[in-house]
Amino acid sequence: MTIKIAQLSCGTEYSSVQPEIEKAARSVGAKVVYPDVSYEDINEAVRRFGFNPRSPQLKLMIARATQLADKRYDADAVFISTCFRCAEAALVRNELRRFIQENTNLPVVTYSFTERLKASQLLTRMEALVTIVTRKELLARERQVGITAGLDSGSSTTKAVVMENNKIIGKDWTPSGDVVKSAETVLENALREAGIEFKQLEAIGTTGYGRFTLGKHYNAKLVQEELTVNSKGAVWLADRQKGEATILDIGGMDNKAITVRDGVPDNFTMGGICAGASGRFLEMTAKRLKVEIEELGALADKGDWRNAKMNSYCSIFGIQDLVTSLGEGKSFEDVAAAACHSVAEQIYEQQLQEIDVRHPVIQVGGTALITGLVRAVGEILGEQPIVPPNAQYIGAVGGALLSSGMM
Amino acid sequence: MRVFIDPPNSMILYDLVERFGHEPLSSMAAIQEMIDNLEVDMPPMNVTIDDVVRGLAYAGVEVPSGIRGRLAVWGPLIDAADAAVIMTDAPFSFGCVGCERSNEMIKYLVRRKGIPQISVGYPETAEQAETVVGMIKEFLEGLA
Amino acid sequence: MSEERETRLFMISPDSKLTPDQLVRMVHAMGLEATVKETCYGCLVEGPRELVRTALENVRKDHRYEVFSKVRAYPSSDPRRCRAQHGTRPGYAQLEAEWELLPLIQHALLHAEAGRPYKEPEEAKQFPVDDFKKMCEANR
Structure with missing residues (x-):
């Protein structure tokens, strides 16, 4: 079965990235399609939507989204993508994402690209879209059965869990x-x-960057991207299988924000402009402060971010700020708190703006163990996130849980 | 003479320029050059990253890639043009002219070049259509 | 290749009595070595540039104000822009919109080629703010 991903986009063909989008879709067994619209459909859709952008291609995106909302065009998932740095397109992209979610049950992913986009950057996102469509029943699994293992091969750490x-x-x-x-x-x-x-293991599930290599090595029953696997692990660990939640996973290399309904993911964002918004930046901070990463959170808990200016939009400039603050005689505690606050601020500005945050927020991944970071996220969101026990094992738990459904 | 049309994919402007004895410079011809290049396999349009980089000749790196890619296709047409016919406020500008910022830049590039040009509004009535067609005809017949 | 191949669409004005079928037969009857494909708006003619232009000249002899034309970048049935593969291509709405405007252009062309004068365009003027103020004050 070929999954049809409806593409709503502006600028892909002129940015040389359309072949990359199609390549990423093909590699996960999907096909990119464009909902049919007529000239009159476009005018009518823009009137109805109520946002009238100047760029005609954005009007076309609105009309295509309306076709999906009205079920006049059949697709399985939606990919919304526009040029990075285009303000008009960014507004339309986000509002259409919301519109699609309010009016359909289709999984949506949004992405802003530059001409440097490669298919590999989209692979995990496209794979997650396809997983949500094709493995609905598996994703609904709430209990692990038998004896299974999950392996999460991440960019910073590798985790294993055995479940019975x-x-x-x-x-x-x-x-x-x-x-x-x-x-x-x-x-x-x-x-x-x-x-x-x-x-004795009856099944193995692999996820993370090394999932394909490990999947092959162990002949794993389940080889699946980390977006859907982690969200399952998170709701299992937090015992939030029913209702809504937002999973926040600040990773070593990229960040994920995933919304779930009854344990099944339905929207996600992934990325970060720079390592400045990831766990890697906190590792760099810990190194500069000459403390172990495990100690950074407690140190930050004692400090006040307001006392040290820091902006980790870029990890290089972020570290420069850090050095400057230390040079000015700021305390390690305040600098650690400022680093945590800066990462949390960026997660809010970049990731959480692209989804509608549902409550509660469950913070997971290795960085959830850094208490100062969790506190900073809570301050910015106005709501303290839930950190489940074994939060760093979400991927491995998700792998063990889901693979038990494939025995 | 070679006459650039804007919107560069307009059938009506292409037809009028040709009808009154000139060579229209359109996005269709520019795109044909690209898609007929058998050495490139970047469907659907064969716009490559090198093209987007070439767009830097018209707009800086802080400008979105889609604008630079578009300008890389149309910029050379404007460079080659002897004159231009521009229709403003056309409600139809889809497809390759889908980005309004690029469309604004094209109009500016034509103006900056200083070639003979005529700018007409989109006609809504028979009388306005007579004016538009009459002005374009006169302009084109007046080109040496 | 570009120097050789020309794909051109011929679009019939909605005010014309000519049908796409009649137009296709007319082009076929010219005996040119070009392919002709009937479409909802008229036809697509594809072949060596000279022949396609001959077809255009011949069509214009009989239907000067009813048939409009432009070249198309993609060859006929090119899978890169095939509707069956991806859905409508982005430029399709543009063609639809221009088709709706053709009756006005057709009429205006007849008018212009008959040597009749046209009315100079009027600049749309905004209502002067002083007048607006007076109007508001008068209704106080």
Whole structure:
């Protein structure tokens, strides 16, 4: 079955990125389609939508979205994309995303591109769109059964979890090095803790950047992108399988914000302009402050970000700010708090503007263990996020949980 | 003479320029050059990253890529033009002329070049259409 | 290739009695080595540039004010712009909109080629703010 992804976009063909979009879609078994519209449809749709952009291609996007909302065109998912730095398009992109979500059940992903966009950057997003469409039943799974393992091969750390009958019985993590060797180490340790032999495992699920390599190495039953897997792991760990929630995962290299309804993801954003908005920046901060990353959160808890100016839009400039603050004699506590605040601020400005935040917010991933960061996110959102136990194992738990549905 | 038309994909302007004895410079011809290039496989239009970079000749790097890519296609047409016919406020400007910022820039580039040009409004009535066609005819017949 | 191939659309004004079928037969009857494809608005003619232009000249001899034309970038049935592959191409709405304007252009062309004068365009003037003020004050 070929999944039809309706593309609503402006500028892709003239930015040399259209072939990349189609390549990414093809590689996950999907096809890009454009809803049919007539000239009269465009005028009518713009009148009805109520936002009249000057650029005709944006009007066309509105008309195409209306066709989907009115179920006059059949598609399985929606990809909304416009040029990075175009203000008019950014407004339309976000409002159309909201419009589609209010009027259809289609999963949507939005993306603003430059001419440097490559298919690989879209792969995880496209894969997640396809997973949401094709694996609805699997994603609805709430309980883990049998004995299964999940492996999360992330950009910073590799995690393994062994589960039996809906309980975590073994777990381990290590900084990512060689994809296979790191995974072998953590899986071995998790199995040892669980008192289980490798051959007793009934299924393995892999996720994260190294998922394909590990999937092949272990002949995994489930090889799936981290957006859907992590969201399942998060709602399982937080025991929020029913109702709505927003999963916030500030990763080592990129960030994810995923909204879920009854445990099934329906919208997500992924990215970050620069490592400045990711866990990597906090690692750099800890290194400069000569503390372990595990200590950074507690240090930040004692400080006040208002006392040290920091802007981590770019990790290089962010570190410059940090050095300047330390040079001015600011306390380590205030600088640590400012670094956490800066990352949280960027998550708010970049990620959370592209989805409608649903409550509660569940903060997960290794960075959720940095208490100062969780506090900063809470301050900015006006609501303290829930941090479930084992928050750093979401991907591995999601892998173990979902793979048990494929035995 | 080579006459640039704006909107550059307008059938009506293309037809009128040709009808009154000149060579229209249109986006269709520019795109044909690109898509007939068998050495490039970037469907649907064969616009490559090199083209978008070439667009820097017309707009800086802070300008969205879609505008630079468009200007890379149309800029050379304006460079080659001896005259221009521009229709303002045309409600039809879809497809390759979908970005209003690029469209504004094209009008400006024509003006900056200083070639003979005529700007007519989009006709809503028979009388306005007579004016538009009459003015374009006179302009084109007056080109040496 | 570009020097050789020309794909040209011939669009019939909605005010004309000519049908796409009649237009296609007319082009076929010219015996040119060009392919002709009937469309909802008229036809697409594709072949060596000289032949396609000959077809245009011949059509204009009989239907000067009813048939309009422009070149098209993509060859006929090019999969890169095929409706069956992706849905309508972005320029389709443009063609529809221009088609709706053709009766006015057709009429205006007849008018212009008959040597009749046209009315100079009037600049739309905004209502002077002083007059507006007076109007508001008068109704106080």
